[in-house]
Amino acid sequence: MAAEAVSDFLASKWLALGVAVAALALPYLNSDTYVIRIAVDALIFVLLAVGLNIVVGFCGLLDLGYAAFFAIGAYTSGLLATVFGWPMIATVPVVVVAAVVGGLVIGGPTLRLRSDYLAIVTLGFGEIIRITANNLDFTGGPNGLYGIPSFGDVGLRADITLYWVTTVVVCAAVLFSSRLGRGRIGRAWRFVREDEDAAKAMGIHTYKVKFAAYIAGAVFGGIAGVLFAAHQTAISPPSFNFLWSALILMAVVLGGMGSTPGVVVGALAISLLPELLRGAENWRYLIFGLLLIVAMVFRPQGLLPARTGEPGRRRGRRAQGGVS
């Protein structure tokens, strides 16, 4: 019962609100350039993980090329801002459209496939986007784009402005995705994840429902790309390689698939650990990998796994958290 109470507390609105307020207040506590920098990195990663959680966690579609949408977002806004001189904020609608189009192009034919096949197609898609960006001239080829502006000047330090913009966007996205997951469509997603045939038999248009999850994920990824482009000021194809897709998926699995608070914690861990291990130099990724293995051995269901059942009518049963 104590475990139940802890888990209730972790899933409570008030904790989420506390975390959001703490995130907003961070610059007052510590406005160090480095702290703000890695905090923005971490928040962007949270946005990515929450977006992928819709696809993988809620709907059970294994996407191994999620960084593609991240790249589409970053490149679209980067191009509009550097070549055409648009303000970053004005690029957002175009990015959303571009991400949706990307989602339609790849999701249209492939979402009829079941999980394993889908994983392979999305893996290919991720690589195609990156290699295309690497080989086209207008995307800057391997050099990428540079000189990408931030979100305008409001009298604050540029990195602080970006930090607050990112925090607000990410908080809104986390809230949105968590509510989306609990609504009618969220239940349909979970049904599809647990048993696609049964869902179909119950009258759920599984293709449409999967499409919705995929497109929602794509939009989250695209918006994360805008923030990333503004944050980095220079983007190049190596930033969108398979390792990124894998790390985002890792954040979702580590946190607990389908659990929004879990995924946020997972994303913070995956994003901040390599930074905190900076001193380990070349050992960094070995230690990082070992820590992840240890985490998965002791918490195979994730750090804060999702629970089945409706809020308030819980039966205390835990989801096993498997894909498909």
Place this chain on the structure above:
Amino acid sequence: MTIARRAFMAATAMTLGLGLAACGGDLTQESSGSDSSGTIKLGMLTPLSGSSAAIGPYMRDGAQLAVDEINSKGGVDGRKLSLTVEDEACDPKTAAAGAAKLVSAGVRISVGGYCSSATLPTLSIFDKAHIPMIVPAANSADLLAEQRRNVFLINGTGIQQAQAAAKFIKAEGSKRVALVDDNTSYSTDITKRTRDELGLLGTKVVNHQSVTAGETDYSGAVNTVLDSKADFVYWTGYYQEGGLLIKQLKAAGYQGSIMVADGSVDGKLIKIADRDNAQGVFATMTQTPQTIPGGQAWIAKYKKKFGSDPGPYSTQAYDAVRVAAEAVEVAGSTDGQAVIEALEQIDGFKIFSGPLDFTIQHTLKTGGFAILVVGGDNFALNR
């Protein structure tokens, strides 16, 4: 629902309140980055993990050697130097975080930067903090495209390397040249410029291709080189792929000459390609102590201190620190603007690549690239 909404409004109000309370504090502007006493902190970003991790220690040790030498002579204007090294991992995101960490640590001058694509996002971070950058290794033309005043490159740039390469290829009497790059910003910059230079000299480029870095099988690239009947292959990527490419070219029966650019000048290239295959491979490389007269004394000093031979960019890192010290001495402070002006006015300060003088774009006016050749287990000056 109502609770959530009310809570959200409360949070918004709180934030606004806090925002008003702190306006005018340090959230509104960067610290100025100037002081006139105490230790002068130099910062270096260099790959200590990832695919180029081998280079990091060479650069770090080279810079440390210069720092120790200057400190033992009493420092700069009586102030000691200190060196802070952060990992860039040849990854833009890691590099940007590393740059921010250096800024936070109170670094006054940056003496690092190896991978060009990882160095690009650090430019604005250092620029905003008014920190001059003396970049020892990264040399893509893109670093200068934004014309930031704080960026100085003391490595030869792609154009100088391409000129040296084209001149040598012409002198070797090659008729059919194949240019192979790894599709990174550094590498394609050189192949494109070499192609243009060769065009001016009237030498035919029969094959110009990019391979994907990190693969192990380059037989596709090898076959197109063989099909094009090239008699000279110029590889401009890094040593890992370069070694494999040389090995696979030789295994496929390629008879012509092979040359690599400075990113591949590392003993590991010879190991990966196999010693026999690597013999006679040429390289374009900035002047190193191994290849300049009087450099042996420097190597002996380095070896005594670190117990190993200096590697690629040890000298450039060493020089970057010396140039930084010189600029601070001339400027009389670590004020970013004053140091930048001092750097722009430097004329004839002696570094390994010759007397230092910056062009208006902040690149070397004279930066001799030498042609090296593999003999035994080492690269030596081609005679």
